[in-house]
Amino acid sequence: xxxxxxxRLQIENLMRFGLKEDHFEVYYQPKMNIRTGxxxxxxxxxxxxTPKKGIISPGVFIPIAEETGxxxxxxxxxxxxxxxxxxxxxxxxxxxxxxxxxxxxxxxxLPDLTSRIDVILQKNELPSYFLELEITEGxxxxxxxxxxxxxxSLSARGIHLAMxxxxxxxxxxxxxxxxxLNTLKVDKAFIDDMTNExxxxxxxxxxxxxxxxxxxxxxxxxxxANQVEILKKLNCETVQGYYYSKPLSKDEFTEFLKRQxxxxxxxxxxTNNKNxxxxx
Numbered sequence: 001x002x003x004x005x006x007x008r009l010q011i012e013n014l015m016r017f018g019l020k021e022d023h024f025e026v027y028y029q030p031k032m033n034i035r036t037g038x039x040x041x042x043x044x045x046x047x048x049x050t051p052k053k054g055i056i057s058p059g060v061f062i063p064i065a066e067e068t069g070x071x072x073x074x075x076x077x078x079x080x081x082x083x084x085x086x087x088x089x090x091x092x093x094x095x096x097x098x099x100x101x102x103x104x105x106x107x108x109x110l111p112d113l114t115s116r117i118d119v120i121l122q123k124n125e126l127p128s129y130f131l132e133l134e135i136t137e138g139x140x141x142x143x144x145x146x147x148x149x150x151x152x153s154l155s156a157r158g159i160h161l162a163m164x165x166x167x168x169x170x171x172x173x174x175x176x177x178x179x180x181l182n183t184l185k186v187d188k189a190f191i192d193d194m195t196n197e198x199x200x201x202x203x204x205x206x207x208x209x210x211x212x213x214x215x216x217x218x219x220x221x222x223x224x225a226n227q228v229e230i231l232k233k234l235n236c237e238t239v240q241g242y243y244y245s246k247p248l249s250k251d252e253f254t255e256f257l258k259r260q261x262x263x264x265x266x267x268x269x270x271t272n273n274k275n276x277x278x279x280x
Contacts, residue, residue: 008064011056011060011061011064012064012068012070014048014050014053014056014061015048015061015064015065015068015070015074016070018048018050019070019073019074019077023048023049023050023051024046024047024048024049024074024077024078025046025047025048025049025081025249025250026044026045026046026047026078026081026082026085026250027044027045027046027047027247027248027249027253028042028043028044028045028082028085028099028247028248028250028253029042029043029045029240029241029245029246029247029248030042030240030244030245030248030253030256031043031097031100031218031238031239031240032238032239032240032244033237033238034228034231034232034236034237034238034239035232035237038260039095039097039256039257039260040097040238041097041098041099041100041132041238042097042099042100042253043099043100043101043102043134043220043240044078044079044081044082044099044100044101044102045058045102045247046058046062046074046077046078047247048061066104066105066106069106071104071106071107072104072106072107072110075102075103075104075106075107076107076116076120078101078102079101079117079120080120080123080124082099082101083099083120083121083123083124083126083131084124085099085250085253086099086126086130086131087124087125087126089254089257090126090130094254094257094258094261095257097130098129098130098131098132098160099130099131099132100132100133100134100162101131101132101133101134102133102134102164103133103134103135103139104139105136105138105139105142108135108139108140108147108150113150113154114150114153114154114157117131117133117154117157117159118157127158128157128158128159129158131159131160132159132160132161132162132182132183133154133159133160133161133162134162134163134164134185135147135151135161135162135163135164136163136164136165137163137164137165137166138165140163140175140179141175144175144178147179148175148178148179148180151179151180151181152180155180160182160183161179161180161181161182161183162181162182162183162184162185162218163176163179163181163183163184163185164185164187165185165187166184166185166186166187166206173209176209176213177213181213181215182215182216183215183216183217183218184206184209184210184213184215184216184217184218185217185218185219185220186203186206186207186217186218186219186220186236187220187221188220188221188241189221190202190203190206191203191219191220191221191222191227191231191241192221194227194230200230200234203219203230203231203234203236204234207234207235207236211235216237216238217236217237217238218236218237218238218239218240219231219236219238219239219240219241220239220240220241221240221241222239222240222241222242222243222244223241223242223243224243225243227243228243
């Protein structure tokens with residue numbers, strides 16, 4: 001217990017120092033259209049990279065940050081950097097989709113949440129259309145009526161909303177239809193379980209519920225080709241996971257965007273050539 005207490009204190013101090021010295025970086029994991037294989041968006045993921053201790057796992061520092069409240073400042077750093085990077089990619093013509101940023105329970109309960117987000121969007125000159133906020137099932141079910149009011153306020157600004165880790169908590173379908181959501185994310189645990197019929201049926205049910213509520217579906221944690229094929233059959237629209245790409249640093253993601261763009265260019269040229277030939 002003493003060792004654990006000392007380790008926790010070390011992490012707290014490292015985070016405090018890390019926030020001061022800008023050691024929190026944002027990595028991006030692509031979201032791909034399952035039919036076309038084209039990029040539709042990405043999720044912003046925080047990475048804590050310290051000069052002496054190296055990379056500290058999110059599984060280690062995020063629970064402590066949530067307990068101490070440091071997650072609020074970390075969350076704002078991630079949102080600010082993600083908006084800044086996306087604005088740069090938009091201006092250079094490399095990207096036109098949305099970036100998804102996780103909103104912690106502590107952030108979600110802030111009384112001035114919407115104004116904080118407004119300030120960050122305005123500072124980076126990023127239209128709200130290009131931002132999606134991911135909220136976990138557990139967060140919104142703590143106080144569903146209050147959650148609906150907050151989500152409506154965000155949605156009214158043109159921000160897209162996604163429910164993360166759907167099916168792992170205890171959400172009520174009665175409330176689900178009231179949430180002003182745009183996207184439902186299928187948790188990796190369900191994707192991993194698709195090797196058996198019962199697991200596939202579970203994912204099928206989640207996709208069906210989402211479509212019946214007119215929601216877009218994203219399957220996360222997709223790592224294998226057979227998972228992609230199953231998800232295609234189940235009419236899932238978007239996939240995210242190591243099958244397509246690991247989370248990438250800002251510079252790596254810029255190169256990823258350039259490769260995506262170069263893949264699209266030859267087909268465009270071929271189409272244009274066909275059109276010219278037919279006109280002649």
